[in-house]
Amino acid sequence: MSARVVEAGQRHIREINDELQKAAAEGQEVVVTNTLSRHNLGIGLPKGAHVRFEGSVGYYCAGLNDGAVIEVERNAGWGLAEGMASGHVTVGGYAGMSAGAAMTGGTIHVKGDSGPRCGVAMKGGNIIVEGKIGYQSGFMAHSGKIIALGGAGHSCADALWEGEVWVAGEVESLGVDVNVVEPTAEEVAEVDSILEPLGLVDSSRNWRKMISGQRLWYFESRDANAWLMI
Amino acid sequence: MADDLNDTYTYPFDMPSEEAVKFSDGAIAGKPAGVPSSYAEGGSTRWTPEAISEVHALAQLGRYQVRGYNTFNKRMPTFDDLTFVPATMTRLPLEGYRESCDTTTVLGGGRGLVEKPVELKIPIYIASMSFGALSANAKASLGYGASKVGTMTCTGEGGMLEEEREASQTLLYQMSPARYRIDLDHIRRADALEIVVGQGAKPGTGGLLLGMKVSERISEMRTLPVGVDQRSTIRHPDFLGADDLAVKVEELRIATNYQVPIFLKMGATRPRYDVAIAAKAGVDVVVVDGAEGGTGASPELLLNHTGIPTMSSIRAAREALDECGMTGKVSLVAAGGIRSGVDAAKCLALGADAVMIGNGAMIALGCNSPRYYEDFARLGTAPGACHHCHTGLCPVGIATQDPELEARMDPHAGAERIARYLTAMTMEITALAKACGKSSVHNLEVEDLRAMSFEASAFTGVKMAGIDRAFDW
Numbered sequence: 001m002s003a004r005v006v007e008a009g010q011r012h013i014r015e016i017n018d019e020l021q022k023a024a025a026e027g028q029e030v031v032v033t034n035t036l037s038r039h040n041l042g043i044g045l046p047k048g049a050h051v052r053f054e055g056s057v058g059y060y061c062a063g064l065n066d067g068a069v070i071e072v073e074r075n076a077g078w079g080l081a082e083g084m085a086s087g088h089v090t091v092g093g094y095a096g097m098s099a100g101a102a103m104t105g106g107t108i109h110v111k112g113d114s115g116p117r118c119g120v121a122m123k124g125g126n127i128i129v130e131g132k133i134g135y136q137s138g139f140m141a142h143s144g145k146i147i148a149l150g151g152a153g154h155s156c157a158d159a160l161w162e163g164e165v166w167v168a169g170e171v172e173s174l175g176v177d178v179n180v181v182e183p184t185a186e187e188v189a190e191v192d193s194i195l196e197p198l199g200l201v202d203s204s205r206n207w208r209k210m211i212s213g214q215r216l217w218y219f220e221s222r223d224a225n226a227w228l229m230i
Numbered sequence: 231m232a233d234d235l236n237d238t239y240t241y242p243f244d245m246p247s248e249e250a251v252k253f254s255d256g257a258i259a260g261k262p263a264g265v266p267s268s269y270a271e272g273g274s275t276r277w278t279p280e281a282i283s284e285v286h287a288l289a290q291l292g293r294y295q296v297r298g299y300n301t302f303n304k305r306m307p308t309f310d311d312l313t314f315v316p317a318t319m320t321r322l323p324l325e326g327y328r329e330s331c332d333t334t335t336v337l338g339g340g341r342g343l344v345e346k347p348v349e350l351k352i353p354i355y356i357a358s359m360s361f362g363a364l365s366a367n368a369k370a371s372l373g374y375g376a377s378k379v380g381t382m383t384c385t386g387e388g389g390m391l392e393e394e395r396e397a398s399q400t401l402l403y404q405m406s407p408a409r410y411r412i413d414l415d416h417i418r419r420a421d422a423l424e425i426v427v428g429q430g431a432k433p434g435t436g437g438l439l440l441g442m443k444v445s446e447r448i449s450e451m452r453t454l455p456v457g458v459d460q461r462s463t464i465r466h467p468d469f470l471g472a473d474d475l476a477v478k479v480e481e482l483r484i485a486t487n488y489q490v491p492i493f494l495k496m497g498a499t500r501p502r503y504d505v506a507i508a509a510k511a512g513v514d515v516v517v518v519d520g521a522e523g524g525t526g527a528s529p530e531l532l533l534n535h536t537g538i539p540t541m542s543s544i545r546a547a548r549e550a551l552d553e554c555g556m557t558g559k560v561s562l563v564a565a566g567g568i569r570s571g572v573d574a575a576k577c578l579a580l581g582a583d584a585v586m587i588g589n590g591a592m593i594a595l596g597c598n599s600p601r602y603y604e605d606f607a608r609l610g611t612a613p614g615a616c617h618h619c620h621t622g623l624c625p626v627g628i629a630t631q632d633p634e635l636e637a638r639m640d641p642h643a644g645a646e647r648i649a650r651y652l653t654a655m656t657m658e659i660t661a662l663a664k665a666c667g668k669s670s671v672h673n674l675e676v677e678d679l680r681a682m683s684f685e686a687s688a689f690t691g692v693k694m695a696g697i698d699r700a701f702d703w
Contacts, residue, residue: 014484047263059481085414101409219293
């Protein structure tokens with residue numbers, strides 16, 4: 001069955017998304033043409049949906065994704081796949097600020113660079129960036145992995161919870177409360193198993209794994225009685 | 231010497247004795263009469279005993295203090311500075327004991343963009359208090375109590391608690407900047423969404439939940455390590471300014487298939503501008519939370535010294551909506567320190583479409599009720615004065631995650647108290663509305679109020695009692 005073509009153009013965003021939902025319900029693959037970098041393309045698509053956006057997309061493409069497989073041919077704007085629960089999102093070019101913000105699961109694969117705060121507040125899932133991740137990537141990531149193959153900008157892995165930032169290449173500077181640790185062979189194997197389906201395994205990489213230093217996790221008083229002085 | 235005034239004149243009588251000069255006929259020996267009480271008590275208005283002990287506390291702790299509850303700033307105005315002026319000769323009252331007064335409140339239908347605006351039977355709903363700040367029992371009680379009287383509760387920032395979803399017929403689902411466990415499934419199970427950009431208790435600062443309350447279940451719901459001091463973000467992860475927010479609002483409309491309204495909650499700081507910008511960004515309801523608003527935990531300085539009073543924020547917010555032609559299109563909810571139907575009625579008269587109650591609802595559940603004295607004493611406080619929500623050691627089982635303490639709050643009795651409190655508040659509102667001649671609580675207006683202090687008049691533009699003119703700058 002060949003893919004259904006949906007033209008974005010200047011049509012109302014609701015109409016475009018309705019057609020994507022309808023195609024998903026019918027198990028039909030979709031190619032969206034003339035995307036014009038529109039915002040809010042492919043919001044909340046379910047498992048079984050398969051959508052390919054020709055050209056570039058604007059903010060929140062694949063936002064709140066619920067299992068869909070989504071490809072963006074060129075670049076994506078802010079908040080790519082924000083709040084995604086599951087699914088697979090691929091960007092052929094660059095991703096803007098806050099790719100994967102607050103996502104809880106699924107996979108984002110960016111073939112170019114990603115902008116600042118990649119994986120901000122993420123609660124699960126994996127983000128793989130073949131290029132460089134922008135400044136403050138991983139800010140307060142609760143869980144999940146950000147894997148950058150081409151370096152990282154300033155303030156990398158800032159104020160993490162239990163999320164991990166893996167970088168091959170140069171890290172311009174570390175954020176607050178970061179521990180850079182030597183990954184074990186098992187941990188590297190786990191990352192390779194994420195990269196393997198994407199054809200990105202390279203055993204010569206010199207990984208830097210960044211986790212929380214846990215100093216920001218607590219005030220100095222962890223005891224209820226210390227807070228009774230008032 | 232220029233300042234020696236004693237060598238130019240001599241009395242035409244003998245110098246009196248020192249004893250006579252010092253009232254020796256009755257004054258306490260050794261303590262000259264007329265020495266002011268400040269000699270013993272001090273009298274610095276700046277270095278009060280409270281200010282001194284605060285410095286001692288800071289000097290010992292090396293950090294600011296954290297606590298729950300609400301502002302202790304003594305300069306906050308109160309709604310008691312306003313009084314209603316019921317119908318007399320210029321207006322006709324309704325029969326307060328007999329005639330009806332409509333309390334139906336619709337929020338978020340004004341733009342005509344969503345299929346299911348929030349329809350409440352009363353103009354009051356339960357404020358956003360998270361599961362985490364409150365126990366699961368308390369959240370369920372709020373839900374059942376609110377459902378009984380046809381109104382709404384709000385999840386707060388901790389994600390959707392199944393007990394609350396089950397209990398609440400109408401549930402407002404909050405998207406705080408931290409986005410704890412926000413996903414499409416929960417969004418689609420909500421009756422309305424709320425984007426939080428701030429709260430009245432600590433505008434400009436994110437949520438705070440000390441480790442004592444980050445239980446296994448809380449940690450799972452918020453994807454946090456058990457027992458950490460959760461200090462949340464205040465900036466949203468995926469939008470910064472108002473133009474981005476407009477795109478975000480559109481995203482949420484698509485995600486909810488244009489079914490439910492989108493609220494935006496802000497702390498009251500510059501409502502004249504903030505509310506106009508929120509309306510421009512496309513939300514359906516703006517919630518303005520005044521500085522009297524409560525919280526489960528906050529740096530104390532933010533509670534006491536940030537934000538503007540609720541009464542002042544309502545007028546500013548309403549004027550902002552009027553000026554940009556958004557009155558009727560965007561609903562306005564007021565919150566912060568509302569204790570009774572009387573306070574709520576004043577908020578409606580000042581321009582709110584509905585009010586939200588947090589601390590009041592907790593108190594109805596049993597917060598600060600005169601029980602478990604020994605446990606209050608262990609916290610260094612007493613029923614009526616407790617503000618220790620932050621410790622998780624709530625003696626009455628409301629602001630806690632300790633199963634033993636939680637069991638002290640009977641969720642069914644709690645629900646019934648909430649229902650009765652909301653019913654009583656609604657009766658208070660309709661009593662005032664009918665006295666003012668209004669057949670709907672939403673017809674209450676600024677003209678129904680008079681101010682009893684310059685301050686209240688200046689904050690609100692309400693006319694001064696008697697002189698019938700607003701304090702005018």
